[in-house]
Amino acid sequence: MAVRIGILGAGNMAVALGGKWARAGHDVLIGARSAERAEVSAKSIGARAGTFAEAAGHGEAVLSAVGHAATGEVIPPLAELLAGKALLDCSNPMVPGPSGLVLTTDGGPSAARTLADAAPGAHVVKAFHLGAAGVWAGEHANGLGVPLCGDDADALAVAHTLVADVGSVPLAVGGLERAGYLEATAAIVIGMWFADQDPRTMLPAAEHAHG
Numbered sequence: 331m332a333v334r335i336g337i338l339g340a341g342n343m344a345v346a347l348g349g350k351w352a353r354a355g356h357d358v359l360i361g362a363r364s365a366e367r368a369e370v371s372a373k374s375i376g377a378r379a380g381t382f383a384e385a386a387g388h389g390e391a392v393l394s395a396v397g398h399a400a401t402g403e404v405i406p407p408l409a410e411l412l413a414g415k416a417l418l419d420c421s422n423p424m425v426p427g428p429s430g431l432v433l434t435t436d437g438g439p440s441a442a443r444t445l446a447d448a449a450p451g452a453h454v455v456k457a458f459h460l461g462a463a464g465v466w467a468g469e470h471a472n473g474l475g476v477p478l479c480g481d482d483a484d485a486l487a488v489a490h491t492l493v494a495d496v497g498s499v500p501l502a503v504g505g506l507e508r509a510g511y512l513e514a515t516a517a518i519v520i521g522m523w524f525a526d527q528d529p530r531t532m533l534p535a536a537e538h539a540h541g
Contacts, residue, residue, distance in 0.1 A: 332356050333491065336389025338382055338404060339396040340364070340371035342463035343420055347393060347496060349375035349467060354495040361385025386411035391418065391488045392452075398423035398434065398441040405448035413451030416485035418492070419509075420458040421445075422516050430521040433513060442479065442509035453485035456509040457493065459516055472497040479509040 333356045337344045340362035348371075352358045358377035361384050362368035372379035386392055386408040396404050398421040405412075423434045423441040435441055446454040456479040458466065465471055476493045478500055480486045486502065493500040503512070519529045533539075 333488065334388055334390045335359070335492070336361060336385035336387070336392040337377075338362075338385055338392060338394050338408075340367045340379075341395060343458070343466070344393070344395040345371050345375055346463040346465075346467035347395075347420075347458060347492075348372075348377055350471070350496040351492060352376045356492075356495070357388075359385050359388040382408060383411060389415060391416040391485075391492065393418045393420065394445060395420060397421055398444070401441070401445055401448055405445060409449040409451060412449040415452055416482070416488040417445065417449060417452040417454045418457045418489060419445050419454055422459050422520070423513060424517050424520070431517040431524075433517055435510070435513065440506075440510035440513055442506055442513070446506060453480065453482035454506055455480035455482075455485050455489045456506070456512055457489050459512065460519060466496055469497075474498045475501045477501045477503045477512055479504055479506050479512055481505045 335351055335356050335358045337348050337360045340360050344360055348358045348360060352375050359380050360368050360372040360377055361380045361382045368379040382404060392415055419442045421441045424431045425434055442454050442456040457476060476498045478489050490500040522529045
């Protein structure tokens, strides 16, 4: 069944995920501050373009792809439009530190919780934050596990569908209170990739995981 998907932001993640969803038959609208950038990104994937408000109002599901730093500016004016909808958060609130990537949210609420607080009627689901845009745009997404954190069963069901439609496998890992753990995991994993280390080598095969 086709889903109306609004995307807030017109960057690489918007194009990568939106392109997969458009090809899967979903009705995608990309909204951005710049009408020109929204139009270019939308045209490149066969979607429609509009404003942030139009994207928020269009979607049964909405992807926030504006980045954590922009949440406080972009999301509150859209809160009424986002109420009752699945709102997917793919942000990584991190910056380089002296020993590797560090969370800008350290000691405070997770990026996903901040997003939920900015749009209190929406149903936030943390998703798609462990892969760069190039992963989701191509075949590397096929069969890839995508951990999801959220509190609303209907929103999680929508997220499961959208994960499957990029060729990946949804993995339920708990409520939104666990999103901070996922964001911290991203800081370690992405830092290892930048250091040319493979984080997959840390994990035993599932049949051996319990010793």
